[in-house]
Amino acid sequence: MSDNPVLIEMRGVTKHYGGVAAVEGVDFTLRKGEIHALLGENGAGKSTLTKLMAGVVQPSAGEILLEGVPASFTSPADAMRRGINMVYQENSLVPSMTVAQNIFLGDERFFNKLRPLYIAAQQFLQSLNFNVDPWASVAGLGVAKKQMVEIARAVRQNARVIVFDEPTASLTPEEKHHFFALVRRLKSDGVSVVFISHALEEALEISDRITILRDGKLVISDDRSKFDRERIVTAMVGRALSKDLYGDETKTRRKPGERMLSVQNLSMGKVVRNTSFTVYAGQVTGMFGLIGSGRTETAKIIAGIAKRNFLHGGETRLGDQSVRYRVPRQAVRDGIVYVTEDRKVEGFFDTMSIAENVGVGHIAAGFNKGQVVRTSEIVAIARGWSERLAIRSINADARVIELSGGNQQKVVIAKSLVQKPRIIIFDEPTRGVDVGAIAEIHQLIERLADDGLAVIVISSYLPEILSLSDRILVCQKGRVVEEFRTEDATEEKIMYAAVH
Amino acid sequence: MKPSSTAFAFTQERIVIAITLALLVVFSLTLNSFLTAGNILALIQNVSILGILGVAMALAIIGRGIDLSIVATMAVSVAWVLQLSNNGVPIDLAILMGLGLALAIGLVNGFLVAYVEIPAIFATLAMGTVAYGFVRSLLLDDNLIYLKGASDTWFKWIGSGQVLGVPNAVLLFGLVALVAHAMLRVTVPGRFLYAMGDNPVAARSTGVPIRPLILLQYVTAAAIAFIAGVIAATSVDSVETRVARSNLVYDIILVVVIGGVGLSGGKGSIRNVIVGTLMIGVLVNGMTIMNVPYTLQNIIKSLILLAAIVVDSIVNPRDEQTSQQGDI
Numbered sequence: 001m002s003d004n005p006v007l008i009e010m011r012g013v014t015k016h017y018g019g020v021a022a023v024e025g026v027d028f029t030l031r032k033g034e035i036h037a038l039l040g041e042n043g044a045g046k047s048t049l050t051k052l053m054a055g056v057v058q059p060s061a062g063e064i065l066l067e068g069v070p071a072s073f074t075s076p077a078d079a080m081r082r083g084i085n086m087v088y089q090e091n092s093l094v095p096s097m098t099v100a101q102n103i104f105l106g107d108e109r110f111f112n113k114l115r116p117l118y119i120a121a122q123q124f125l126q127s128l129n130f131n132v133d134p135w136a137s138v139a140g141l142g143v144a145k146k147q148m149v150e151i152a153r154a155v156r157q158n159a160r161v162i163v164f165d166e167p168t169a170s171l172t173p174e175e176k177h178h179f180f181a182l183v184r185r186l187k188s189d190g191v192s193v194v195f196i197s198h199a200l201e202e203a204l205e206i207s208d209r210i211t212i213l214r215d216g217k218l219v220i221s222d223d224r225s226k227f228d229r230e231r232i233v234t235a236m237v238g239r240a241l242s243k244d245l246y247g248d249e250t251k252t253r254r255k256p257g258e259r260m261l262s263v264q265n266l267s268m269g270k271v272v273r274n275t276s277f278t279v280y281a282g283q284v285t286g287m288f289g290l291i292g293s294g295r296t297e298t299a300k301i302i303a304g305i306a307k308r309n310f311l312h313g314g315e316t317r318l319g320d321q322s323v324r325y326r327v328p329r330q331a332v333r334d335g336i337v338y339v340t341e342d343r344k345v346e347g348f349f350d351t352m353s354i355a356e357n358v359g360v361g362h363i364a365a366g367f368n369k370g371q372v373v374r375t376s377e378i379v380a381i382a383r384g385w386s387e388r389l390a391i392r393s394i395n396a397d398a399r400v401i402e403l404s405g406g407n408q409q410k411v412v413i414a415k416s417l418v419q420k421p422r423i424i425i426f427d428e429p430t431r432g433v434d435v436g437a438i439a440e441i442h443q444l445i446e447r448l449a450d451d452g453l454a455v456i457v458i459s460s461y462l463p464e465i466l467s468l469s470d471r472i473l474v475c476q477k478g479r480v481v482e483e484f485r486t487e488d489a490t491e492e493k494i495m496y497a498a499v500h
Numbered sequence: 501m502k503p504s505s506t507a508f509a510f511t512q513e514r515i516v517i518a519i520t521l522a523l524l525v526v527f528s529l530t531l532n533s534f535l536t537a538g539n540i541l542a543l544i545q546n547v548s549i550l551g552i553l554g555v556a557m558a559l560a561i562i563g564r565g566i567d568l569s570i571v572a573t574m575a576v577s578v579a580w581v582l583q584l585s586n587n588g589v590p591i592d593l594a595i596l597m598g599l600g601l602a603l604a605i606g607l608v609n610g611f612l613v614a615y616v617e618i619p620a621i622f623a624t625l626a627m628g629t630v631a632y633g634f635v636r637s638l639l640l641d642d643n644l645i646y647l648k649g650a651s652d653t654w655f656k657w658i659g660s661g662q663v664l665g666v667p668n669a670v671l672l673f674g675l676v677a678l679v680a681h682a683m684l685r686v687t688v689p690g691r692f693l694y695a696m697g698d699n700p701v702a703a704r705s706t707g708v709p710i711r712p713l714i715l716l717q718y719v720t721a722a723a724i725a726f727i728a729g730v731i732a733a734t735s736v737d738s739v740e741t742r743v744a745r746s747n748l749v750y751d752i753i754l755v756v757v758i759g760g761v762g763l764s765g766g767k768g769s770i771r772n773v774i775v776g777t778l779m780i781g782v783l784v785n786g787m788t789i790m791n792v793p794y795t796l797q798n799i800i801k802s803l804i805l806l807a808a809i810v811v812d813s814i815v816n817p818r819d820e821q822t823s824q825q826g827d828i
Binding site for chain 1: 686687688689690691692694695698699701702703704705706707708709710711766767
C-alpha cells in the first residue's frame with residue numbers, strides 16, 4: 001500500500017472551536033486506493049479531522065495538500081467537486097423522494113423526465129452491484145440500504161475519497177458484511193476510503209492503515225499489520241484497559257434471585273410475536289438479536305412506552321402480579337425503567353442542565369412531596385449521582401447537549417436510576433460512547449446487578465453481551481428463541497440462534 | 501466541547517432589553533412628555549392586557565404548543581358575562597359562568613391536542629373559530645356588548661380602579677406574571693411543562709403525565725385569557741367580540757417571541773414575556789406621542805422582531821458545529 005501515490009496530505013492542521021482546540025497540529029496522509037481507519041475516543045477530534053478534509057470546516061492553522069498542491073476547500077460542495085465526499089452518520093437523504101431521485105439530487109435537468117432517470121439509476125445501481133429498487137421511497141429503506149444510496153450518490157459524483165462517519169454503528173452483522181464487501185470494491189476501483197469507527201475489530205479487519213487520535217492530537221498512524229487490539233486500545237486511551245472492557249472470561253456468574261418479571265405470549269402487531277421469557281433479580285439478563293428481532297419493541301411494551309396502536313395480547317407479570325401499562329408513568333411508579341438506545345431523540349432534555357434532567361426523573365417518579373419543587377434538594381441529589389457515575393462536565397450548569405456522548409449517556413442513566421427502579425432495561429447502553437466511558441458503564445451495570453436489581457441489557461455487540469450477562473436471551477423475528485447460560489454460550493452459538 | 505458561556509452572553513432577551521433601554525433614553529431626551537410618572541404608568545397600562553395574554557401564550561408555547569384561540573376565548577367568555585349581567589343575572593354568578601365557558605374552551609383545546617393528537621396550531625385555530633361562532637350565534641345578541649348591568653358594582657373597579665395611584669391593570673399584569681413565573685419555576689407541573697416542551701418523547705418515557713399536563717396547559721391559558729378579558733372589558737365598559745377576528749393574536753405571539761421564548765418549546769420564561777411586552781409598550785407609546793401612523797407602527801414593530809431574531813441567530817448560531825459539540 002505504501003507505494004501508492006499520496007492523495008491527501010494534511011500538515012499540522014489545527015482547528016479551534018472558541019478557545020478549545022478540537023484538533024491540534026495533526027499530520028495525516030491518505031493514499032490512493034487505501035482504506036484508512038480513524039480511531040479515537042469521543043472528543044478525540046476524529047469528526048473534526050474528517051470535516052476539515054471534506055471542507056465542512058476550515059482549519060485555523062496548517063495546510064491541506066491535494067495531490068501535492070495546497071488546497072483550501074471553502075465548502076463541502078467545493079470539496080465534492082474535487083472528489084471528496086462525506087457520508088454522515090445522520091443520513092443526508094430526502095426521505096420522501098425515491099432512491100433514483102436521491103441519487104440524482106441536485107443534478108437533474110431542468111425538464112426532469114422520470115423514466116430516463118430511473119433507467120439510469122437502475123443501471124448505475126446494478127453496475128455497483130447494489131440490490132436497491134430505484135423506485136422505492138427512501139423513507140421505507142433500512143439503514144444499510146440508505147447507506148448504499150448515499151454511497152451510490154458519492155460514487156456517481158466521481159468521488160475519489162469517501163469519508164464515512166461511523167458507518168457500521170446501526171448495521172446488523174450481515175449488513176456489515178455487505179458494507180465491507182462494498183468498501184473493498186471501492187478500493188479496487190481506486191477510491192480511497194476513510195472511516196471513523198468505535199469498533200476496533202472492524203478497523204483491524206478491513207483497513208490498510210490506522211490512525212489514532214487522542215485529545216485532538218495524533219498518537220500514531222501506521223500500517224494495520226503493526227497493530228493489535230491491545231495496542232490500539234492503549235493508544236486510544238493512553239493506558240491499557242482491554243481486560244476490564246470485554247475480556248476476562250473467568251469471572252463468576254451470578255445466580256438468579258427471585259423471579260421479577262415474567263412475560264407470557266406477548267404480541268404486538270408484526271414486531272413482537274408471542275414472546276415469552278423470565279427475568280430474575282440480582283443478575284444481568286442479556287438480550288441479543290439482529291435489527292428487526294423486536295428486542296427494543298418488547299422492552300418498550302414492558303416499560304409501557306409502546307403506544308397501543310396494535311392490539312397486543314399476552315401477559316406480563318411483575319412478581320406475582322399481572323400488570324399492563326398504558327403509559328410509562330405507571331411502569332416507572334412500579335419500578336420498571338427503560339434506558340433508550342437513542343438518547344438524543346428520546347433520552348435527555350437538551351436545554352436543561354444535568355441537575356434539571358435528573359430532577360425531572362426524581363419528580364416524575366413521585367419522590368417530590370407536594371407540588372412545590374425543592375430545587376436545592378434536587379441539586380444535591382443530582383450532585384450525588386454525578387459523583388457516583390463520574391459525570392464530567394465543565395461546570396455544573398452546563399447543558400447536557402454540550403457534554404460528550406459518554407457523559408450524556410451517564411446523565412440518561414442517572415435520570416433513570418434516581419427513580420429507584422427494581423427492573424432496569426438498558427438498550428444499547430454503550431452506543432456512541434467512548435472507550436473510557438464504556439468501561440465505566442459496564443462496571444455500573446455489574447454493580448446494579450450485585451445490588452439486587454433485575455438488569456436487562458439489549459446489545460448488538462456480542463463481546464458486550466458475553467462479558468456482561470449472567471444469562472443470555474436470543475431474539476429472532478419478534479420472539480425469544482433461545483436461552484443460554486453464559487458459561488455455555490459462544491459468539492457462534494448465539495449468532496446461529498439469532499439468524500436461524 | 502464549547503467553552504462555558506461567558507458571564508455576559510448576548511442572548512435575544514438581553515438584546516431586547518438593550519433596545520428597550522436605548523428607546524427609553526432616546527424618547528426621554530427627544531419627547532418632553534415621555535418621561536413622566538403618568539405617561540410611564542399609562543404606557544404599562546396600555547400593554548398590560550397584551551402582557552397578560554402573552555403570559556397565557558407563553559405557557560402554551562413553552563410546552564411545545566400554541567394557543568391561537570386565546571383572543572376568541574377571552575372575547576366570547578367575557579362578552580357572555582356582560583350579556584348575562586345585563587339580562588339580570590347577579591354579577592358573581594355571571595363571572596363564574598363566563599369562567600366556566602373559558603375553561604371549557606381550554607379543555608376542548610387540550611383534549612384535541614392531548615388525546616386526539618391534532619397539532620396544536622390546527623386544533624386551536626379551529627377551536628377559536630368554533631367558539632366565536634357558537635357563542636356569538638347562540639349566546640350573544642350583538643357583536644358589541646356593553647357593560648350596563650354591573651356598571652356600578654365592584655366588577656367595574658377591576659379594570660378601571662387603582663391602588664395607591666397604580667392602575668389595577670398594571671397590578672394584575674404583575675400578579676399574573678408573578679404567579680405564572682412561580683408556577684413554572686418551582687412547581688411540579690411547571691418543571692414538567694419545560695421537560696415536555698424540550699423533549700416530549702423523553703418526558704413521556706421518564707414518567708411525566710403528558711396528556712393531563714397538556715389539558716392543564718390549555719385550561720390555564722384559557723383562565724388567564726379570561727382574566728385579561730375581564731380587565732379589558734371593565735376598563736372600556738364593553739367587549740367587542742370581533743376582536744377575535746383581528747390580528748391581536750399575532751401581537752401576542754410577537755411579545756412572547758421577541759423577548760426570547762423559543763417557538764420550538766422548552767425555552768424561555770415569563771421574564772422574557774415581560775421584557776417583550778415592555779419593549780413593545782415603550783415603542784408604541786413613543787411612536788404614538790410622535791404621531792406615527794398606525795400602519796407604519798406595525799411595520800416598525802415587525803422589523804424589530806425580525807431584527808431581534810436575526811441578531812439572535814447570528815450571536816447564538818444553531819448550526820452543525822454547535823449542535824454537535826459533544827462530537828468533535
